[in-house]
Amino acid sequence: MIDPHLEERHRELAARVRELGERQLRAVARDEDDPCGRAAEVAALLAEAGLLRGAVPPPFGVADARGALVVRERLAYFSLLSESVFAAQALAAQLVAGEGSELQRSRWLPALADGSAHGALAVSEPDAGADLASVRCTARPDGVLWRLDGVKTWVSAVKEASLLLVLARSSPGETTRGLSIFLVDGGAPGLARRPIEAVAALPVVELRLDGVPAVLLGDEGRGVRPLQRAYEQLRPGAAGAACGLAARALDEALRHSLTRRQFGRPLAGFQATRLLLAELHAQLEAARRLARHAAWLVDAGAEHAGREAAAARVFATDAAERIADGALRLHGAAGLVRGSSVERLFREARALRLREGTSEMLKLELADSILKESR
Numbered sequence: 001m002i003d004p005h006l007e008e009r010h011r012e013l014a015a016r017v018r019e020l021g022e023r024q025l026r027a028v029a030r031d032e033d034d035p036c037g038r039a040a041e042v043a044a045l046l047a048e049a050g051l052l053r054g055a056v057p058p059p060f061g062v063a064d065a066r067g068a069l070v071v072r073e074r075l076a077y078f079s080l081l082s083e084s085v086f087a088a089q090a091l092a093a094q095l096v097a098g099e100g101s102e103l104q105r106s107r108w109l110p111a112l113a114d115g116s117a118h119g120a121l122a123v124s125e126p127d128a129g130a131d132l133a134s135v136r137c138t139a140r141p142d143g144v145l146w147r148l149d150g151v152k153t154w155v156s157a158v159k160e161a162s163l164l165l166v167l168a169r170s171s172p173g174e175t176t177r178g179l180s181i182f183l184v185d186g187g188a189p190g191l192a193r194r195p196i197e198a199v200a201a202l203p204v205v206e207l208r209l210d211g212v213p214a215v216l217l218g219d220e221g222r223g224v225r226p227l228q229r230a231y232e233q234l235r236p237g238a239a240g241a242a243c244g245l246a247a248r249a250l251d252e253a254l255r256h257s258l259t260r261r262q263f264g265r266p267l268a269g270f271q272a273t274r275l276l277l278a279e280l281h282a283q284l285e286a287a288r289r290l291a292r293h294a295a296w297l298v299d300a301g302a303e304h305a306g307r308e309a310a311a312a313r314v315f316a317t318d319a320a321e322r323i324a325d326g327a328l329r330l331h332g333a334a335g336l337v338r339g340s341s342v343e344r345l346f347r348e349a350r351a352l353r354l355r356e357g358t359s360e361m362l363k364l365e366l367a368d369s370i371l372k373e374s375r
Contacts, residue, residue, distance in 0.1 A: 047115020
């Protein structure tokens with residue numbers, strides 16, 4: 001079915017990702033050892049296929065919200081690790097493109113587009129998640145550079161990410177004022193990484209910074225709003241990733257319901273199975289429409305695009321979790337086997353609800369927006 005929100009170039013991009021997925025990415029999802037190391041291998045595959053250009057805005061790349069959505073949707077269908085690599089690259093590129101100097105843009109954006117540099121964003125800390133006012137990582141001036149000290153956690157990154165964007169406090173305080181974004185070379189002295197073993201095998205690390213040299217990105221003390229804008233731009237893509245994972249879970253459920261026989265007939269022959277499959281399909285299609293409409297609004301610069309992107313992200317990730325759960329239930333005990341496709345998808349669906357902001361924080365922002373409009 002032709003989607004009116006997508007142009008021919010988006011459909012061609014989706015076809016390229018699907019070809020790569022069928023040829024090389026299915027095996028990536030089955031191997032859950034050393035996700036940070038495998039992320040570097042995946043980044044090389046994406047770069048070779050020219051897909052990382054879709055993570056970088058023009059003129060150095062070809063990214064728009066709809067293009068990022070179709071790439072992330074298709075990648076997540078085959079491998080959420082592959083999608084997370086693309087998402088990290090896109091987030092780094094959005095911030096550099098939006099806030100970087102001409103020199104910073106010309107240095108990093110071509111490298112992010114061709115895959116010679118891998119980007120990662122470091123925001124969360126052990127005591128600072130959604131509450132950015134609690135960020136304690138500090139930045140102190142040192143000539144033309146800054147020195148960063150602190151700990152960052154839940155950083156999505158390949159093992160040797162070459163460009164780190166770090167949110168740090170450049171002036172004292174207890175609010176988000178005084179928070180700035182800094183560029184850190186991945187090989188800088190004083191920087192240490194520790195992989196985090198999460199419920200989903202994704203490339204996540206903890207960073208320790210001990211006097212790490214850095215350069216300022218954008219205006220000093222005004223790092224939060226650019227971060228929010230980048231998240232808003234990419235939230236339709238996060239919704240697309242949820243749709244991709246959900247579509248894979250639904251396909252697994254359909255396949256099993258047609259091949260698994262009980263009481264002399266396939267599971268698909270039972271009314272309860274058919275009702276569940278219909279419900280899961282409806283949820284997936286609703287999530288897809290919301291996600292693609294939100295991406296279209298973002299590309300059009302519509303007034304409430306950010307709000308609709310948040311709504312799409314919340315709905316799609318919730319739907320992905322329900323669809324993955326339904327697929328697992330249809331598989332019965334076989335769905336509980338560690339490493340089976342539906343068991344892995346069930347674990348990965350949980351991680352999606354933290355992408356580009358937690359679902360709970362996004363719901364609060366949505367409520368504030370619609371209540372303000374209704375007054």
